[in-house]
Amino acid sequence: MTNSLEDLAEADVILLTGTNTIENHPVIAQMMKTAVLSGKTRLIVADPRDISMARYATVRLRPRPGTDVAWLNGMANVILSEGLADERFIERRTEGFDAWRESVERYAPAVVERLTGIRPADLRKAARLYASADAAAIYYAMGITQHSTGTDNVKAVANLAMVTGNIGRPGTGVNPLRGQNNVQGACDMGALPDFYPGYQRVSDEAARAKFSKAWGATLPGTPGLTVTEMMDAAGGGAVTAMYVIGENPVMTEPDASHAAGALEKLEFLVVQDIFLTETGRLADVVLPGAASVEKEGTFTNTERKVQRSARALEAPGEARTDADIIFDVAARMGSPMPRLSASGLMDEIASLTPSYAGIKYSRLAHGGIRWPCPDTRHRGTRILHAREFARGRGKFHPVEFIEPAEMPDEEYPLVLTTGRMLYHFHTGSMSHRSAALEEYVPEGWAELNPRDARRLGISEGMPITVTSRRGSTRTHARLTPRSPQGVVFMSFHFGAEAVNRLTNPALDREGKIPEFKVCAVRVEPGASG
Amino acid sequence: MTGTSIRINGKRVSVYPEARVLGAARDLGIQIPTLCDHPLLSPSGYCGVCVVEDRASGTLLTACNTPAAAGMDIWTDSPRACEARRRTLELILSDHPESCVICEKGNACRLRDLASAVGLSLTSEKHVGRLYGINDANPFIHRDLSKCIGCQICVRACREIQGAEAVEFTDLGVRARPMTSADTELAGSACELCGLCVSMCPVGALLEKPGRHAGTEDERRAVICPYCGVGCTLELAVRDNRILRVSAGVEGSVNGPSLCAKGRYGLGYVGHPDRLTAPLVREGGELVEASWDAALSRVVDGLGRAVAGHGPDSVAVLASAKATNEENYLIGKFARSVIGTNNIDHCARL
Known part of the structure; x- marks a missing residue:
């Protein structure tokens, strides 16, 4: 923001x-x-x-x-x-x-x-x-x-x-x-193929020299692969090993059957998570991680505010925090990293990341600080671009309308658009295991406009099959004018529906984001698919 | 400071034009008992517990919603005010169920607190029970309107803080109660099951179902909600390594008193039996439990083999939008400096 x-x-x-x-x-x-x-x-x-x-x-x-x-x-x-x-x-x-x-x-x-x-x-x-x-x-x-x-x-x-x-x-x-509690922070911290922490480009020689020195290694200068490109590379054999931490690409990738197939081709897959996810089931090694409430750390919210989160519980059994596991793997690979506490790590981040330079644990005790925070006396930044834009002047980019990559046609006459609902979250690995939420909304559905439904011979609650060029899934119909005519809405929270078997992996050419909001489908009464 | 000057318990105080008697008294450090008043909500005057005597006009008035007017001579604990307050509480208690001993609200009940403060017990008045049964229709809220005192904090909170306007106070006379517009269940109404009304109910009429009968916590810990990117602070009531309840209202939080259904009721996954508690390695096609030592050896071997055989860019690492900043930083540092690849991403786009 x-x-x-x-x-x-x-x-x-x-x-x-x-x-x-x-x-x-x-x-x-x-x-x-x-x-x-x-x-x-x-x-x-x-x-x-x-x-x-x-x-x-x-x-x-x-x-x-x-x-x-x-x-x-x-x-x-x-x-x-x-x-x-x-x-x-x-x-x-x-x-x-x-x-x-x-x-x-x-x-x-x-x-x-x-x-x-x-x-x-x-x-x-x-x-x-x-x-x-x-x-x-x-x-x-x-x-x-x-x-x-x-x-x-x-x-x-x-x-x-x-x-x-x-x-x-x-x-x-x-x-x-932002849709995840630390998607902003993961981006800020350089969990991206083209950026070091603080959006310093890996292709920038000065940045690369700075991080190479700080991390004691010669770092690669070519940007890496995005998650969707990783799946293609895994399918094609260019990527042979993956380390997946707290993510579930089998459920979240578009054209999910393709993603699962690609991961099966890997020579080695290690998945680190708090549950055995759909992705974990394909792994060679599964490492038990700690939930966010079981570790001390900071999260950065949608308004760039860095906030501290306390360790409230012990992780169950032998589960360990991601940091402890990474320290061990690095040491065993012959490149030990200093085993710093969360607060010590933040000091290291601050020393390398200008926008986080003023963030210190001691300053976060009574509420967070919004980056950019260039020094330890700075109170953070409430509003960006107040005097000038990051690049100086703001540039008007002419953009032309282009139709979505896949449009409805005779065979697939409806548009499927996907999203979340209030009572569940993402692939549901957390919300489905929270008893009250699961009891309230145990299964998913597809929202259809009543007129479309009537034309298709579909009534409220009827089992239906939704099919795209990539796959097919069964669910129940909910008739509602929330969906405009010609549009079907489904959430992606339910493993049984696996709506991403249907979605189109067409990517935005710059942001590399898949087109989850539009793909062509047909809907039929009955659970035939 | 310009404005009006009034006297409270004999002390003179200057007040801003929009000030109410209750606020003016608090500024002087004088506490007036209240039941339906809430610092985050507009004043209502529904319950009558905050009654005080104005000797200048010779009237009794409710302090929460009466503007401080010039020349007032307010006495908060005069015999008349105390007697009126006592009568009001007796009336409220007269149709309140005598179930305190098993009521989950326990010592947090404002009514019970006030009753004992003015020396009332439940049996001092003839008990007239009300007919409302218990509503258990959804997994979040246990509603027992026989305990409702008509303070309308739930109705005001839903309108003024949550902005949902899902419940209103309707029907007539002794049947008056908070309900959805067509008296339907909350499911299917405008209610978003945010739980704000439950968290603010001063008595046991609205109780959270998750965490009922869980007992008292040993400590409270402030954590950032694991769900969306708003960054709400959850206060976890913890005992025996278990989360008993989740609440809001932590100082400096972005969410103030508010949470959503996921934040308030969605942390059950942390203690779920499906949690992984030991490493698993694939043996003969099956994932079987292994020691950390064995599992990490396999990891180091698998990653090392890829780097040695096909170069660092044959390895790809996915970090997590659920992990902390410090962990994401470490994962990036690991991918780039230990493996030697920029093949690192997370689900920001998904």
């Missing part, structure tokens, strides 16, 4: 898109709902599904899935043609405006309606509301990024914030909501 949760409620307008906030980030939804109910904040909700947050919206847009660039450019088109742009901000803080302006000229409301199904009057209302606010914030999640055009979608979001000057002030910003 460019901004912080503290200043969320200072927004006059919040544009929510690609986030089913009440179910995926319930406590942030709570902040938004109360801001709306207090009368301070008005909400624009842009989502194909009629998500619960829409109840709080002043303006509601329901674009066809996978058409985000079109309606976002359309919003910009209205803003420019109605003179609602922030000329001063554009002049002082940005570059590339003219070329971008030309590109959005092609997205007049009537054109956008043809591409997205959004009525011109609604698009104009949304654009006016967003652009006329003193402070307007955009919040988004995987509904924007999990597309083959995910990076373009994010650029279109950023363009909208820049053209209206909604960056760098309280209640504004471009705010992605």
Whole structure:
């Protein structure tokens, strides 16, 4: 997030898109709902599904899935043609405006309606509301990024914030909501193929020299493989051994049967987890890890806040923390690393990572610190880009609408879009083993629009088979206008459904994120598949 | 400071224009007993326990919702105020079930606390029971409206903090109670099972089902919620290496009093019997338990063989969006400096 949760409620307008906030980030939804109910904040909700947050919206847009660039450019088109742009901000803080302006000229409301199904009057209302606010914030999640055009979608979001000057002030910003408790921190710490901690590039000679010296080894300078590329490389034989820690790619990868097949080809697979996951069942060695509440450490939340978490319990049996295991493996491989405590490790991180340089355990006792925190007297950064962007001027990137990689056709006439639900989480390895949640929602379902269902001869609760070009799965139908016509929604929490057997592994070319939000399927009554 | 000046228990105090009598008294360090008042919620005046006497006007008034007005001469413990407070509590107790000895709320019950503070016992009034049964319809909340005192903290919390407006206080007279708009079960209503109302209920009308009858904790530990990226702080009540209950409200947390169903009710997995408690190695096609020494030898052998045979880039490492910063840092350091590959990623995109 460019901004912080503290200043969320200072927004006059919040544009929510690609986030089913009440179910995926319930406590942030709570902040938004109360801001709306207090009368301070008005909400624009842009989502194909009629998500619960829409109840709080002043303006509601329901674009066809996978058409985000079109309606976002359309919003910009209205803003420019109605003179609602922030000329001063554009002049002082940005570059590339003219070329971008030309590109959005092609997205007049009537054109956008043809591409997205959004009525011109609604698009104009949304654009006016967003652009006329003193402070307007955009919040988004995987509904924007999990597309083959995910990076373009994010650029279109950023363009909208820049053209209206909604960056760098309280209640504004471009705010992605992160889906795992430490996905921000894992990225910050360089658990990425192209970055060292603090987004220092592995291809940057100075960074490589710095880390080579600190870690006492000559580090490789070529960026590595992303998780989805690792699966391809495993299938193709270029990767022969994998060490998987706390992840379950057999369930989370698109076209999951392909991922499982690839992992089976490995010569050696070690999985370190708290449960025997679907991925662990394929392993040569499974190492028992400690749960997060069984270790001292820090987590970085969606607003960049580094927070301490106490060790509340002992790990069961012989289970050990990831750090202890890694120390052992490294030592046995002949390259021992100093066995530092969590706080000692943070000191090492701080010494190598400018954005974490001021983070020390002793400073985190009464609440967290948001990075960048360049020194131990710095109180952290509530709002990014207040005076300038990381690259100096913010660049308008022209982006053009491209259809999703796989569109419905005669054989697969419906769009499948996937996501989470309130009472379960990710692959369910945690939530299915929490008795109350599991009792409340023991199995998954597919949400269909009642009209589609009637046409297909499907009634409420009926067993159905959902089939894509890659696979087939059985579930039950839930008939609800939450799903627009032509769209089926399923969550990916249920092993029995394994919805990622259906999803399309088409990747965004820059972000390498799979297109989980759109693939073509057919739905048939009965559990025939 | 400009504004109004009033007297409370004979002491003069200046108050801001929007101040209430209750707040003005607290500023002076004078505690007035309350039941339906909550510092995070708008004042209501429903319960009448905070009654005080204004000798300037000769009236009794509820301190929580009465604005401090110029010239007031408030006495918080005058005989009249005390008698009125006692009568109010007697009325509330008169239809409250006499089940304190087995009520899970125990010593945390505000009603019981107040009753003993003013010297009332449950049997001092004729008992008139109410007809509501126990609702056990979902796995999160045990609801016994016979214990409801009508304070509407649940209704206000749902509206003012959670923003869900799932319950309202409806029906008439003695039937008045908190319920969903069509008196349906919470499942299928606007309720998000966040548990906020349960955590704020001053009596035993709303209780959490997970952790009921679990007893008292030895210690409380603040941890970051293992689920989404909001970064809520959970306070775990722990005893015998078990999590008894989860609560919110830790100072400096991003979530204040709020949690969601997963954070509040979703930590059962930690103590689940499926937890791996020993290393497993594949022997003859089966995963069987092994010593750490044997398992780590296999790991070192498997990874070492790949590096030696096909080079470091034949190894790929997946770190975890569930692991700590320190661990992710270590995993990256391990992949890059020990294995010698940049093939490291995690599920950020998935």
